[in-house]
Amino acid sequence: MKVLYCDHCKDISIKSRLETDTCTSCGRAARSVPYSRPWQYFAGSGILLVATAVLILAPIADLLFRLVIFGVALAVALVFSSWSIQEMRSRILRTMQEAQSREALS
């Protein structure tokens, strides 16, 4: 995964490493910016891991109950995943704005 910042849209795009460095909104060249994964990302991955471990290790015979556990874990993981992307986006935008206002002052 990589995060690209577009100077034209003042927005970021999140892409996979194999994709080209272009903005998803306007298609112009965007530059990749460093990012760090927020805690929500690890929380989401952790929930999926725990749910998988429970499904493998726990002696639950009821298939429906297993599906419910899996469904709930997946839903919670998705919430954390989109939350982490939002958190990353606002964090990067804040950093870029700060950098730009520093440039404007100097």
Ligand SMILES: [Zn+2]
């Ligand atoms: Zn753009």
